[in-house]
Amino acid sequence: MPISRRNFLLTSAIVSVAAYGKATSGRLGLEKDPFIEDLIVRMTLEEKAGQLHMENVLTPRMIQPNFQKINPFTPNFTPEVAEGLLNDQLARIRAGAIGFMTSPEDIDSTILAQKTAVEETRLKIPLLFGADIIHGHQTVFPVPIAEAASFEPELARQTARACALEATSNLGLDMTYAPMVDIARDQRWGRVVEGAGEDVLLGARFAAARVSGFQGESRDDLHSLLACVKHFAAYGAAESGLDYAGTAISERVLAEVYLPPFSAAFDAGAIVTMAAFNTIDGEPSTGSHHLLTEILRGQLGFSGAVLSDFQSELELIKHGFAADEKDAARLALSAGCDIGMASGIFPRYVPELVRAGQLDESVLDQAVRRILLVKREAGLFDDPFRRISEQRARSPAPSSHRKLAREAATKSVVMLKNDDNLLPLPSSGKRIALIGPFAADQENLDGPWSPFVPERPSVPLVDGIRGIMQERANLNVVKGCDIEASIAGGIDEAVNAAREADVVILALGESTDMSGESASRTEITVPPAQQDLAEAVSATGKPVVVVLRNGRALALDGAVRDAQAILVGWFLGTETGPALADLIFGKVSPSGRLPMTFPLASGQQPFYYARESSGRPPQGDSTTKFTSHFLDIPQVPLYAFGHGLGYAEVEYGPTQCNASNLNLAGSLDVSATITNQSRRWSAEEVVQLYIHDRVASLVQPVRKMVDFKKIKLAPGKSETVTFTLTAANLSFLKRDLQPTVEPGEFDVWIAPSAEKGTPTTFNLIGA
Numbered sequence: 001m002p003i004s005r006r007n008f009l010l011t012s013a014i015v016s017v018a019a020y021g022k023a024t025s026g027r028l029g030l031e032k033d034p035f036i037e038d039l040i041v042r043m044t045l046e047e048k049a050g051q052l053h054m055e056n057v058l059t060p061r062m063i064q065p066n067f068q069k070i071n072p073f074t075p076n077f078t079p080e081v082a083e084g085l086l087n088d089q090l091a092r093i094r095a096g097a098i099g100f101m102t103s104p105e106d107i108d109s110t111i112l113a114q115k116t117a118v119e120e121t122r123l124k125i126p127l128l129f130g131a132d133i134i135h136g137h138q139t140v141f142p143v144p145i146a147e148a149a150s151f152e153p154e155l156a157r158q159t160a161r162a163c164a165l166e167a168t169s170n171l172g173l174d175m176t177y178a179p180m181v182d183i184a185r186d187q188r189w190g191r192v193v194e195g196a197g198e199d200v201l202l203g204a205r206f207a208a209a210r211v212s213g214f215q216g217e218s219r220d221d222l223h224s225l226l227a228c229v230k231h232f233a234a235y236g237a238a239e240s241g242l243d244y245a246g247t248a249i250s251e252r253v254l255a256e257v258y259l260p261p262f263s264a265a266f267d268a269g270a271i272v273t274m275a276a277f278n279t280i281d282g283e284p285s286t287g288s289h290h291l292l293t294e295i296l297r298g299q300l301g302f303s304g305a306v307l308s309d310f311q312s313e314l315e316l317i318k319h320g321f322a323a324d325e326k327d328a329a330r331l332a333l334s335a336g337c338d339i340g341m342a343s344g345i346f347p348r349y350v351p352e353l354v355r356a357g358q359l360d361e362s363v364l365d366q367a368v369r370r371i372l373l374v375k376r377e378a379g380l381f382d383d384p385f386r387r388i389s390e391q392r393a394r395s396p397a398p399s400s401h402r403k404l405a406r407e408a409a410t411k412s413v414v415m416l417k418n419d420d421n422l423l424p425l426p427s428s429g430k431r432i433a434l435i436g437p438f439a440a441d442q443e444n445l446d447g448p449w450s451p452f453v454p455e456r457p458s459v460p461l462v463d464g465i466r467g468i469m470q471e472r473a474n475l476n477v478v479k480g481c482d483i484e485a486s487i488a489g490g491i492d493e494a495v496n497a498a499r500e501a502d503v504v505i506l507a508l509g510e511s512t513d514m515s516g517e518s519a520s521r522t523e524i525t526v527p528p529a530q531q532d533l534a535e536a537v538s539a540t541g542k543p544v545v546v547v548l549r550n551g552r553a554l555a556l557d558g559a560v561r562d563a564q565a566i567l568v569g570w571f572l573g574t575e576t577g578p579a580l581a582d583l584i585f586g587k588v589s590p591s592g593r594l595p596m597t598f599p600l601a602s603g604q605q606p607f608y609y610a611r612e613s614s615g616r617p618p619q620g621d622s623t624t625k626f627t628s629h630f631l632d633i634p635q636v637p638l639y640a641f642g643h644g645l646g647y648a649e650v651e652y653g654p655t656q657c658n659a660s661n662l663n664l665a666g667s668l669d670v671s672a673t674i675t676n677q678s679r680r681w682s683a684e685e686v687v688q689l690y691i692h693d694r695v696a697s698l699v700q701p702v703r704k705m706v707d708f709k710k711i712k713l714a715p716g717k718s719e720t721v722t723f724t725l726t727a728a729n730l731s732f733l734k735r736d737l738q739p740t741v742e743p744g745e746f747d748v749w750i751a752p753s754a755e756k757g758t759p760t761t762f763n764l765i766g767a
């Protein structure tokens with residue numbers, strides 16, 4: 001039975017617009033605004049092309065002799081060179097040749113540029129200022145993949161709100177290049193760290209929550225920060241997880257897997273999106289009319305503006321898609337890319353393209369219209385200085401943000417195993433050896449997207465532990481090795497420390513640079529030097545707790561995999577140490593769940609739970625020939641999507657349906673009773689609802705999460721959790737991209753992870 005496309009996108013995302021951003025929800029109307037139309041009529045071609053251009057804003061401080069720049073922009077940097085650059089930029093602002101500015105280093109830059117734009121240009125059109133405020137500014141919250149592990153979109157809404165407050169106050173920003181909503185199913189891709197993981201539903205809920213957090217209840221709010229949702233589209237599907245590689249996905253997979261988080265973000269009120277670096281089916285996203293106009297504007301109904309990713313319009317040349325800069329400018333603008341980030345090719349070539357009749361002026365006008373509407377929505381025509389205030393820029397972040405950072409960090413950590421209840425450790429009476437390159441490390445706490453210097457240094461693991469341990473003398477801290485190299489005598493020192501201890505905490509994992517942009521890895525393992533350290537320490541026979549620092553799922557091996565307890569610690573930001581210590585010593589019980597699959601080996605990538613049913617399905621742990629697995633390992637994960645433990649043991653009762661049939665127009669209640677078996681610990685449980693369509697006209701995933709709920713259970717308590725299914729939850733896209741539901745038998749699970757639980761079945765019936 002066909003259902004509407006919009007319904008499909010909504011239900012496949014199951015995004016409650018009502019829950020996020022009442023005032024901000026709804027798409028930007030492109031109905032003509034007389035004020036803006038009047039401006040467009042009065043603009044010269046050069047002024048129009050100027051609106052399409054974004055460039056790095058220079059700080060007036062750079063002409064001071066002792067200036068330390070964050071972004072190096074020229075090798076022979078002297079105060080005289082700096083003055084020349086700054087004057088040149090101001091002259092171009094005055095000429096109306098710049099519409100957007102990016103990455104201000106301080107409020108002075110924003111003030112000077114905006115004053116120049118609104119006081120010294122002919123038409124007084126304000127500039128719009130953007131930057132990468134990904135997961136923090138003055139306060140650093142956990143990286144997005146970590147927050148996704150909370151399975152609590154509301155938490156991400158709150159941290160995004162805090163980011164917006166800090167960035168608008170401190171720098172006068174109007175827009176952030178976030179959230180990144182790329183579904184990422186290949187953990188070799190470094191940018192997994194910036195998104196919400198492998199699952200479409202989780203991705204869509206976090207996308208909506210983050211947009212709503214950045215933008216706030218109303219765009220009239222001084223601290224409403226426009227969200228620029230990125231990267232459109234399917235950047236996370238880069239072949240073999242290699243950054244900037246092309247994607248080879250069908251349009252159906254694009255629509256079913258990669259677009260729903262964008263749709264959810266647009267429904268939550270996002271009015272800017274960023275075109276991706278990658279190609280899709282032979283067309284670079286930034287130059288694809290099919291993607292940026294037919295799909296984005298046509299099918300998804302987006303009417304906001306598209307920003308290129310850093311020079312991606314220029315990169316059409318390297319792709320071999322455009323002959324030269326002029327051609328690239330024409331192709332990108334005609335495709336539907338409205339704003340060029342940093343390349344400068346729009347102001348350089350668009351006027352002459354129009355004059356030569358190679359570009360219709362109406363294409364340019366449409367881009368300018370969208371841009372001016374975005375500026376209007378940002379409130380800049382009402383007051384270009386609404387977010388810019390020297391006084392607010394000087395204020396420290398509210399103290400509540402630090403508390404929120406601690407809460408977010410504790411909720412992000414996933415406990416993968418805890419044999420013999422090794423954790424939590426007692427805070428006194430035990431000698432602890434804290435070993436590893438991340439034990440006292442100060443450099444790798446914030447993750448790969450922290451371009452601004454935060455208000456205070458983030459707290460390392462060792463300080464968190466010291467803050468709780470009652471006898472400081474019981475803590476011995478040994479580095480043992482560097483992140484990617486051994487240290488002379490390091491392993492011996494670590495082994496001695498382990499021998500003298502009752503328990504070892506091994507702090508291992510990836511450096512900041514090992515995930516993020518341009519940080520794909522062929523082996524997603526703990527680096528060899530650290531693995532050697534772990535093997536030697538484990539050989540002492542002492543109980544070991546591994547605390548991972550990571551920006552992706554890792555293929556854990558040997559002594560790391562076999563440690564008695566493992567905590568996935570990501571990059572947690574400002575409150576890293578205290579949050580981890582709270583969990584290690586049991587002030588808080590772990591509650592995070594994996595937003596992506598931890599594989600057995602790197603070679604399984606891409607490995608995700610919602611894989612298509614095979615004709616020769618893998619047989620669990622067996623490696624029977626002629627079933628779908630690699631020769632050397634069974635095709636199972638080490639830890640499944642959705643997995644995570646707390647200190648309480650939680651039991652799931654059977655999944656039950658209130659009827660055996662679901663009518664196409666009706667609903668079905670699916671429930672299970674969840675019990676906290678612990679007498680001491682409260683539990684926070686992420687209860688996941690999965691379905692499987694047994695027979696369909698297109699092969700369906702072995703499981704698909706269609707809802708989840710996070711519940712709290714007091715010690716000894718039970719709760720019956722009920723989900724209501726409708727036919728829309730069971731829909732999929734046909735080859736013609738139309739959503740459909742097909743009557744027949746479905747499996748349904750209420751389970752603690754994508755590999756657990758026993759399904760029950762029901763029938764979808766109807767004409």
Ligand code: BGC
Nearest residue numbers: 132177230231277309310517
């Ligand atoms: C990244 C974007 C980012 C932009 C601006 C690019 O290299 O791909 O995600 O927003 O730079 O910093």
